[in-house]
Amino acid sequence: MSANSPPPSVNPSPVPDAIDPIRLEKIALRKRLLPLRQAALTSDPATEHAIAAGVRAWLDAGGFRCVGFYWPLAGEPDLRATLSHWLADDPTRRAALPTEVQLASPLRFAGWRPDTPMRIGRYGIGIPENDADAPAVDITPDALLIPCVGFDARGFRLGYGGGFYDRTLADAAQRPATLGIALEATRIAALPTDTFDIPLDAIQTEQQRYRR
Template structure:
């Protein structure tokens, strides 16, 4: 949880909590050896990515709009804040329109850049019109721009569990980054509600989000 007084008492946003139906029960946190967890995560990752590729363009747009509304509901006014978001990839919710609205309200946007394998990400300031180039996995990243430390990190999830642990792509970039970012930024995972899992079998290197916002 962030110690920032402008983000008081947040643990899970209403847009997630009201989705928990009476017949849905999360398992208690479970642990398992990494040798067993790693192949399980690989299979779950593929299944969840395949599922989101099955969404139509209209369904993705509607989901992104609902996620954007959820972010607006849990994030204070963005004036003077730096928001680390992401360029959408492999069917992730497209929050670029939301990011532009954040900038219009006085916030700044930074995009993550992979600098080296097994190293933290670097966040670079970006605004519409700034040059982009192809980075790792062919994702667009700022070709230049000041390196900054976000006050809020909005991280895409492939999957997530009740304890707000995120299942990513397996590179560990966000976990390494969140472990070293100064200032204890507010950490928000965003994704599709269908990506919810009973547990991801969290390991010592996994860092939970402060919030999960879904569609």
């Protein structure tokens, strides 16, 4: 369950890369941006603190009751302490993590607290042990914190290629508020996008918050 685990490699597209120029461009961008993101996060301890402060300000301003976030992989800002403090400030608040990932499916969420037992799931991602307990699963967050490999100022994000968050947002009966978590070094003037790419409401970096 280490934050140093490498990011997952996902290739769910049924379209051959040779005839999908947008997908090829995204693959090339991931190869370029992943090392930049890792270097930017680890070069200065203040970077992660600045992102966490921006996230906390967004959470406080939003009045959210349940926040879905992510178990950090290598190069992703670790927001577990931020969520722990946010939960401690109001016992009625809830936080949730994605449960076992199913390809070509929206994400499902299970409840998380700092003392929640964890296990390692697919791609080496930490998953709450209580995801087998029916009352604890299928939580519907009203806000999502979403990691970004890259992003642009329009609110589009580059992920790992699985499309899980896009499916989750497209499938939601009521779309949650969304905040992308990114490093300034991974900002692109204009990301290549497909018809299924859904822009986020805002993106938080160590320098500022970009609003769509």
